[in-house]
Amino acid sequence: MSERGWIEKYFAPLARAPGAARLSDDTAELSRQTGPVVITTDAMVEGVHFLSGDPVESLARKLVRVNVSDILSSGAVPLEALLVLGWPPSRTEEDLAAFVGALGAELDAWGISLIGGDTVSAPGGLFLSLTLTGACMANAPIRRNGAAPGDELWVTGEIGGARLGFLARAAGRDSPHHLQLLEPKIPGLAAARLMAAHASAAMDVSDGFLGDAATLARASGCGVDITLSDVPFADHAPDLAEALELATWGDDYQLLFAVPESGRERLETDALSCGIRISRIGRLTAGDGLNVTWQGAHVNLPETLGFEHGRIGASLTRP
């Protein structure tokens, strides 16, 4: 089937926004917004971010979610997406149909319109890239650099599920966390309003919880104290060694955000009312660097705090 044929059969039905013109043109028109609009793009590569045998439905859901978590962390709700699909000639049309079906359902679930993209042959392996826009719910995007000393640090959901799923897969064990590895569970749309209303700074946790916390603090010109024993780990009773492993692995796609202490009560009320689990796990400081405690005792940190997904110029050993 030709590119035009694939587009008309599989992708055009997903493109229902007026500006998408059913993907007939090379450009799409962005919908008009009254407030600020943010944009992000994240790519996934076979053999680097996923294995050849991973279900394509999971790839589709993960592709959307890793981009949505960036948009939500900015205090924005996702709007419109462009897909770049590098498809190996060796994969079947059934595989493509399954990918597109899952992609369409996932985009629908978030209220996202597919408005454009490019499909190319990729003999070197499947790659996927999504560009996603989002409408800010505040007068400006929430960034990483807005936290102040004294602000409390919070995280949504649980940390470490992807690591537990990875270990289970490596050991050939069944695990309730297996799915978390393939398709991260991220907070819902209400998280955008929560960030916009409360956060002085926010980012998603993609490269390891501790490293990302250090990144947010550094961007804000602060240090940060983390109470590791307060972090909501997917394995509910880890020892320190396991906690450090789960906190430095990544692939969580939860939101890490700072809120002034005076806003704590309102934050907790709002989070409760919209059903988003949040945990207070630290505090920004006037110093610099990262200070971690575990049940009241200082923790010596491992040298590598997080995984760099996008490392280039070097082989990645992690799937």
Added chain:
Amino acid sequence: MSERGWIEKYFAPLARAPGAARLSDDTAELSRQTGPVVITTDAMVEGVHFLSGDPVESLARKLVRVNVSDILSSGAVPLEALLVLGWPPSRTEEDLAAFVGALGAELDAWGISLIGGDTVSAPGGLFLSLTLTGACMANAPIRRNGAAPGDELWVTGEIGGARLGFLARAAGRDSPHHLQLLEPKIPGLAAARLMAAHASAAMDVSDGFLGDAATLARASGCGVDITLSDVPFADHAPDLAEALELATWGDDYQLLFAVPESGRERLETDALSCGIRISRIGRLTAGDGLNVTWQGAHVNLPETLGFEHGRIGASLTRP
């Protein structure tokens, strides 16, 4: 070097727009525009769209231009870009520096700000994808579907240079067209105003001139008559066989556009004043399909009218 290191050393210096925040965050803020904004994305894959040995500087320039031609054809000027770079571990940092240098210069030349992106390891071969926004100069984007029977069909620049360059390279001959293959020469920014002011429909010529002309006509619910002997070919005196070859190859990235006959004089004046070469090469009709003449005589068309760059699910034999 880590992804963060590469970004800070090579990419952050290109990100000078305020909304880009020097690429420190996962999202960027789009600049606000009073009129409509269009968006496009085009990808290029090693072994499909270019050869492994092609100069990375040419790849950078081509990547920008194949996206800019889409934006210009919508009657819009390019604004902001996001880059997805899939970089094979086997390529050197010198190669990356050369790529980024050329990319920065090319973006600058078009007034485009790099505001975001993603860099990933790509063991299966280099791939590049750019997402580009554009500000419309009219109240709506110029699309493919706005032409009416009787409108005249025009094209900018020359057709067939990439094909001539390809043939020369295949034969090991030097050629003035070699560069056109590696990095297309496209019309300048003034083309956006020209499209916005005059065109009833427009698209860029990427998949073969005749096929693209048929696509524009079909999108507009028209047929089209093409006077092939009026097409400005890069080889100035082709015979019919060569003309058909050049008109069905693609990779031209010139603008193909329709203008009501009554607008011809103003169009020609404007094109002259902004230095854009245009040629009138056909007319939309009330029928359907494509009718081609050569020096007054009807031409029987080859079965394949254009090349599908993005064909997926099949091996591409063309570099």
